[in-house]
Amino acid sequence: MQDSPDLGDRGGAVCVVGAGASGLTAIKNLRELGFAVDCYERETSVGGAWNWRHDRSPVYAGAHLISSRPLTEFPDFPMPDTWPDYPHHSQVLEYLERYAKHFGLGEHIWYGMEVKSIVPVGDGRWDVTIQSTGGGTSRVQRYAAVVIANGHNWAPVAPEIPGAFNGQVIHAGAYKEPSRLRGRRVLVIGGGNTGCDIAVEAAQHATRVWHSTRRGYWYFPKYLGNRPADQVYHRRMSTWLRDRRFRRSAADLTRWGVPAPDHAPLESHPIVNGLLPHYLGHGRIEAVPDVTRYDGASVELSDGRRIEPELVITATGYRPRFDFLAPELLDIDEDGRPDLHLHAFARKHPTLAVVGLVQPSAGLFPLAHWQSVAVARWLRLRDTDPEKAGLVQREESQRPLASWSRRKVVPTQRHWFEVDHVDYLKAVESLLTRMESAK
Amino acid sequence: MSALLRFEDWSDPVPAAEREVVSQLPDEDQGRPPLLFVPGLGHGAWAFAEHWIGHAASRGFPAHAVNPRPDGDLRAQAHDVVQVAASLPRQTVLIGHGTGSRVVARALGRYPARAAVLIAPVLDGWAALGAALRSNPAGTVPALFGGRLKFSGRQLFGPDLPPEEAAAHLERIGARPRAELFARDGLPEPVGGPPVLVVGSPDDRVVPRPALDRAAVRYGGAPLLFPGMGHYLMLETKWAEPIDAILDWLDKEIPQAG
Numbered sequence: 001m002q003d004s005p006d007l008g009d010r011g012g013a014v015c016v017v018g019a020g021a022s023g024l025t026a027i028k029n030l031r032e033l034g035f036a037v038d039c040y041e042r043e044t045s046v047g048g049a050w051n052w053r054h055d056r057s058p059v060y061a062g063a064h065l066i067s068s069r070p071l072t073e074f075p076d077f078p079m080p081d082t083w084p085d086y087p088h089h090s091q092v093l094e095y096l097e098r099y100a101k102h103f104g105l106g107e108h109i110w111y112g113m114e115v116k117s118i119v120p121v122g123d124g125r126w127d128v129t130i131q132s133t134g135g136g137t138s139r140v141q142r143y144a145a146v147v148i149a150n151g152h153n154w155a156p157v158a159p160e161i162p163g164a165f166n167g168q169v170i171h172a173g174a175y176k177e178p179s180r181l182r183g184r185r186v187l188v189i190g191g192g193n194t195g196c197d198i199a200v201e202a203a204q205h206a207t208r209v210w211h212s213t214r215r216g217y218w219y220f221p222k223y224l225g226n227r228p229a230d231q232v233y234h235r236r237m238s239t240w241l242r243d244r245r246f247r248r249s250a251a252d253l254t255r256w257g258v259p260a261p262d263h264a265p266l267e268s269h270p271i272v273n274g275l276l277p278h279y280l281g282h283g284r285i286e287a288v289p290d291v292t293r294y295d296g297a298s299v300e301l302s303d304g305r306r307i308e309p310e311l312v313i314t315a316t317g318y319r320p321r322f323d324f325l326a327p328e329l330l331d332i333d334e335d336g337r338p339d340l341h342l343h344a345f346a347r348k349h350p351t352l353a354v355v356g357l358v359q360p361s362a363g364l365f366p367l368a369h370w371q372s373v374a375v376a377r378w379l380r381l382r383d384t385d386p387e388k389a390g391l392v393q394r395e396e397s398q399r400p401l402a403s404w405s406r407r408k409v410v411p412t413q414r415h416w417f418e419v420d421h422v423d424y425l426k427a428v429e430s431l432l433t434r435m436e437s438a439k
Numbered sequence: 440m441s442a443l444l445r446f447e448d449w450s451d452p453v454p455a456a457e458r459e460v461v462s463q464l465p466d467e468d469q470g471r472p473p474l475l476f477v478p479g480l481g482h483g484a485w486a487f488a489e490h491w492i493g494h495a496a497s498r499g500f501p502a503h504a505v506n507p508r509p510d511g512d513l514r515a516q517a518h519d520v521v522q523v524a525a526s527l528p529r530q531t532v533l534i535g536h537g538t539g540s541r542v543v544a545r546a547l548g549r550y551p552a553r554a555a556v557l558i559a560p561v562l563d564g565w566a567a568l569g570a571a572l573r574s575n576p577a578g579t580v581p582a583l584f585g586g587r588l589k590f591s592g593r594q595l596f597g598p599d600l601p602p603e604e605a606a607a608h609l610e611r612i613g614a615r616p617r618a619e620l621f622a623r624d625g626l627p628e629p630v631g632g633p634p635v636l637v638v639g640s641p642d643d644r645v646v647p648r649p650a651l652d653r654a655a656v657r658y659g660g661a662p663l664l665f666p667g668m669g670h671y672l673m674l675e676t677k678w679a680e681p682i683d684a685i686l687d688w689l690d691k692e693i694p695q696a697g
Contacts, residue, residue, distance in 0.1 A: 234449035
C-alpha cells in the first residue's frame, strides 16, 4: 500500500465495491471467468448487512430469513441441508464466511478501505479513489470495469412527521435487542417485513403495541401446513395460477383494521409473517392508521385518535446511496432512483454495473449470483468479440421493461427495485443465452 | 427446468439424509484442494479406502470418499455429493468411478468443482449393458428381469490380480441396476468450466473403449488409459499407477501458489 497518491494501472482487473453477499458472488463469478479482481470493503470482515458486528448492519437479534433455504442459497453452493428451513441471521453470516473461504475470495478483498470516487477516464476504464476508513491518504487505481455491490439496506429513510415528540424515536436499523422493548409502550411505524417482525417482537415483550401502516400488503404465512410457503408457490405454474395461490394463502387482516392491499399479490414483495395475525387476534398488536403529527407526549393518528407511546420505531426502509460517483453515470433521477438495465447494467457505460440492487419476491442471493454471472460474461464478451457484444447490446435495448420490472405498479420508493423471482431469472437467462450464442 | 429456473429444487428440495464419509488428511495442510471420491453401483467408499485415499493423503491431498444415500435417485445422490463438497473448506475435486461418474457429472452441473476425474465412467448405461452381456451373459441376464447382477472376477478385474483377492472383493460387490441408468438425459454443462479427466482401461469389460472415448470427447479431451487393468482400477495390484497419474495431472492443472 502506498502512502502517496499514485496512479496504479490495474490493467484488465475489475474493481468490486463491497464484500457483502452480492460483492462476494461478484468476486467469485468474475474470478471464474479469469478476471483479476480487487474488492474494497469498508468494514474489516465479509458479510455486509448480514454481519451484525458492522455498524451499518440492519439485522436485529431475532432476525431469521423470510425466504426458505432453497430459494435463498447461492445456486452453486447450497446451505447445509440439515439447517432449518428459515435460518437465523447468524447462520447466514456463517454461510457467507464459508462461501468466501471455500472459493478463496479473501485474498482479493482489501478490508478497511472505502471507495471515495469512481470517475470514467474514457475508453471504458475507470479511476477509483480509495481511502482507508481510518482516514489517511488516498490513492487512485485504474480499472477496466467497476461492479458496485454496496447494498441498499443501510441508509435509513425516516418518515417526515411534523411536531415534537417527548419520547424516544429510533429507526429500525438501530433496533437490535428485544430488551429495548421490555415494559414499554411501543409504536411501530411501517408495514414491511421489518416493521411486522418488530411489531411481533414487541407483542412478546412490550406492555402495549401499536402498529401503524399506511398501505395494505399481502400477508403470507411462513408455512402452509408443514411446508415452507414459498416452496409451495415456486412450483412450475402459470403466473395466473401463482397469483391465485397467493391470493388464497394470504391472510386478510382488514378485520383488525389493517388496510386492504391496493395491488395484486405479485406486484410488491410479499410480507412473510405468520405471527402477525396471531398477535392481532390476541389483541397484543393494535393496528392503527398513518401517523400525522407528534405532540409532546402523544402521537396523533390520521383518524384523529391520539396515542401515548414511550418508544417509536420507524421501520420505513432504506434508500440506495452511491455517494462515490456522479449521479448521471447510473442515470440517477432527482429522487435518487438509478435507472439500470435489468437493475444491473448502467445504460451508457458498458463497463459499469451494480449487483444486488433488487427487491425480489424470494431470496436475493440467487439473483445476485446470476446478475454477476451475466456481468462477468458480458465483460468477457466485450473483450473477445466486441462486434457480437454490440449486437447483444442492441438486442437488449429492445427488451420490454415490463418483462423484468414491476416498478410501474407500486411507485413508492421502497418498491423501486421490485422484481418477481421467476420473471427476473427468465430475463437474465435469455440475456445469458444471447451472449452464449455469440461463441 | 433450466440452470436458472430450478422449480424442482425450489418446491421439492432433496431432504437431508445420513451420509457416510471416509476421510484421510495429510499430516500438514499444503494448500492442495480436497479430493472427493464417489463410488458407483455395487461398491462403496471402502473401495477407495483400500489403497487410494491413504496414498492421496500421503501425497498432500485431503482425501474423502462419500457413500451417497443408497436408495436415492440420481438427483438425490448428486445432492449428497454437492453437500459434502460444499462442506469442505476449499473448492473440491470430484472423482467418480463407474456409475459414480454419472453422479459426479450431475453434480458438476450444480457445483463449480476445482477439477473432475471420471474413472471407467458409466455415463451410458446401454453401452455398459452390451459389454456386460458379452462378457458375462449368465450373470447379467437375470438383472434384466429385476434380479441381482452377478459379476465374475474375469469381468471386473485384470489378469494380474491374485484370484483370492479378486474373490474377496467380489464378495463385497453387488449391484441391482436401476432403469435410471438407461435414461438418455443429457449431462449438464459443468459450471465454472473445471478441467475434466477421463481415466480407464482398454481392457475394462464393463466400460468398453468406445464408451471411454465418447466420455472423453464429451468433456473435451482424450482418455488416459491403463492397459491390462480391469474395471476396478483402485483394487488392482497396480493400483498406484492410475492414482499417481491422476494426482500428477491435478498438480499440473492446479499449480500451487508459492
